[in-house]
Amino acid sequence: MKTLLFTGGGGAGSEALNRLFGSTYRVHFADADIEARPATVASTQWHSIPMAAAPSFIPRLQELCRELRVDVLVPGVDEELPRVARERGGFDCDVLLPPVEFIETHLDKLASNSALRAADLPAPLTEQIGQRSKIKFPCIAKPRSGRGSRGVAIVRSEEELSAHIVISRRPAEDFILQELLEGQEYTVMMSADRNGILRAVVPVRVGVKRGITLRAQTDNDAAVVAACRAIHDSAPVPGCYNIQLIKDANGAVKPFEINPRISTTACLALAAGVDFVAAYLSAEAAPASLAQFRDDIGLKRSWHNEFVYQR
Known part of the structure; x- marks a missing residue:
């Protein structure tokens, strides 16, 4: 039985990953917040690591992988990704991540959009605030880097844009503007093997989103x-990543964000029958078709209140 280690263990999907993977793998989680352990994750599966910016982050993570005899490390926090990808040769295990160049491109939302356009792929019109010439209000204002919809807002005028920047407490040059896309939002798990061969594409139709997806359903659209296959074919990479997109009323598909890691809805893909770890480790020849999955499974996230009595 192989051993997995997920970082960002306090995330919304960890409880389900532990439950669904528990009979197939030995599953461990690590997080910089030691108090973030989900109630259903045993203390023996829970490990403390430094923040990604700390000099001790990589040495401690490598040490933990050796101690646990980890077979596959799955980083899940944006700030960790470039550091782990650059140092992947120093880990005595597989690292389920795309290459560092892919990570750095898509952590920068402006560079990500430019890469899609350079490959002649559909993408929303996107401009830097100081160079805006085509985008009109209403539009989306978002930081060039960030996650969980932090700092993202619909702005309808210059006044709203200025107010949003002030409230966000970030300099204006940190923001980009993007055309407002209307339609059905999808979050899509892309799963490739070590050689970059695409093994699975699992679209999830978003119902309710509050930073993370709260209500959703698999939808083999x-x-x-x-559209997602075309993105992968333009730059095949190993590992898992996530594509967020809008499908409009006319059936046109435009990706507005690519996250170079697993997302919190990866657990829904797993529940639907796609083991993205097994897909990554697969040594079989390129498949004739993508992995099948159940396309009628819904995700409904609700809160669990855990009471800890201190003495």
């Missing part, structure tokens, strides 16, 4: 799958 042909247009969404085709």
Whole structure:
């Protein structure tokens, strides 16, 4: 039985990953917040690591992988990704991440959009605030880097844009503007093996989102799958990543964000029948078709209140 270690263990998907993977793998989680352990994750599965910016982050994570005899490390926090990808040769295990160049491109939302356009792939019109010439209000204002929809807002005028920047407490040059896309939002798990061969594409139709997806359902939409395959074919990479997109009323698909890691909805893909770890480790020849999955499984996230009595 192989051993997995997920970082960002306090995330919304960890409880489900532990439950769904528990009979197939030995599962461990690490987080910089030692108090973030989900109630259903045993203390023996829970490990403390430094913040990604700390000099001790990589040495401690490498040490932990050796101690636990980890077979596959799955980093899940944006700030960790470039550091782990650059140092992946120093880990005595597989690291389920795309290459550092892919990570750095798509952690920068402006560079990500430019890469899609350079590959002649659909993408929303996107401009830096100081160089805006085509985007009109209403539009989306978002930081060039960030996660969980932090600092993202619909702005309808210059006044709203200025106010949003002030409230965000970030300099204006940190922001980009993006055309407002209307339609059905999808979050899509892309799963490739070590050689970059695409093994699975799992579209998830978003119902309710509050930073993370709270209500959603798997949806094997042909247009969404085709658009995501085209993105992967333009730059095949190993590991898992996530594509967020809008499908409009006319059936056009535009990706507005690519996250170079697993997302919190990876657990829904797993529940639908796609083991992204097994797909990554697969040594079989390129498949004739993508992995099948159940496309009628819904995700409903609710809060669990845990009471800890201190003495």
